[in-house]
Amino acid sequence: MRFNDTPELAAWRQQVRNFVHENWQPAEGESYEGELGGGDTDPAREAAREKRISGWLDKLGANGWLAPAWPKKYGGADMSVLEQFVLNQELHEAQAPTSRQMLNLVGPTIMLHGTEEQKAEHLPPMLRGEVAWCQGFSEPGSGSDLASLQTRAIRDGDDYVVNGQKIWTSGAHRADWMFVLTRTDPDAPKHRGISYLLLDMKAPGVSVRPLINMADGHVFNEVFFEDVRVPVRNRIGEENRGWYVGTTTLDFERSNIARAIAARKSVEKISHYLQDRTKAGDPVAAPYRLEVADRAIETAVCALLSFTVIAIQARGGVPNMEASMTKMYGSELSQRISWTEMHISGMKGQLREPQGLEGAYKIRAAMDYMTTVPATIAAGTSEIQRNIIATRGLGLPRG
């Protein structure tokens, strides 16, 4: 198997690299982990981080690179699957942010199912970062079994009146809009009584309550609706067809190369840290060699899974079991790596502001462990991915 770039892709890669080199300067100590990260508990640092990210994303957007799969007329770049892959690879290698909150979830849905008015109203400001979005799908009793959701929308003239609750809503505390799944027909089979609405977060009756995660970060929230009026013109697609609207995604690049790159960088960091400790005569370092070697092998497997997915997409196929394998393997690997980091660094790795050698290598093992746990839950838990691999991939019986 060969993974070399064609001459065209090599030229494209160089173009992206030059752009990143000229335009992206990460600040010392700032983290760019995205929505699953711990967030920064210091408001001033968080504000500086967000400003820096937003300025960078504006530059990406000006090139159409914020939504590379979208047609140019909507502000995208009409990129091929492999061009997107290379763009993503290079951005993640440089540890640069790649997208705005929820852009790749709601944007393609509006593009495919929205009216011309809805597209004109929502797509340009979304790309420019003038409005932030959040995803109102999960409810306290409906996560993996999402179609059982209970938030009710009842038609009243030109509006729906929405009552209910969402949970784990990432970024709801700074969102202007929510794309939300609601039940419009409680008597229909569960997948067929759902409608997809765009809900203004400033509408009367919406309240947001923070949920602080175990890393002490404010990433997600509970959101409550009490008689919230949503104009019928804000429904995407037909009434009661919202389930099928909600499962749309044109975010073509599903290879999860970001995880493979992050895993490789973490293993490199741990190896160098261990080498330095060994040089300093630390007898504790040697027994961990084999564990780090295991992580290095798994990191290479993770990258190969990503290449498998992208190869299927480049041939025009739709990865199914392979996408689940990549998501599950990569998210569980990130936990194993932070577990290894914890073994190696011991008590020194528990500090949030590490000192000495741990400080130099930014070894924050406990924090890393806590911020990698959600990755195996969000966007389909590991168990659900295993179900997909077993049933759709291997043809094993359900239940």
Ligand SMILES: Cc1cc2nc3c(=O)[nH]c(=O)nc-3n(C[C@H](O)[C@H](O)[C@H](O)COP(=O)(O)OP(=O)(O)OC[C@H]3O[C@@H](n4cnc5c(N)ncnc54)[C@H](O)[C@@H]3O)c2cc1C
């Ligand atoms: C960091 C983070 C951000 C999130 N952001 C959002 C967001 O912005 N918007 C949003 O709507 N949701 C969001 N979620 C919610 C996420 O989609 C759900 O947590 C996820 O779908 C799992 O649902 P649940 O938490 O209700 O767990 P449940 O579905 O109740 O699952 C509980 C346990 O049972 C297992 N299980 C369930 N069903 C099966 C089955 N059929 N076979 C085997 N095992 C099963 C699960 O794997 C899990 O271990 C976020 C979650 C996280 C962690």
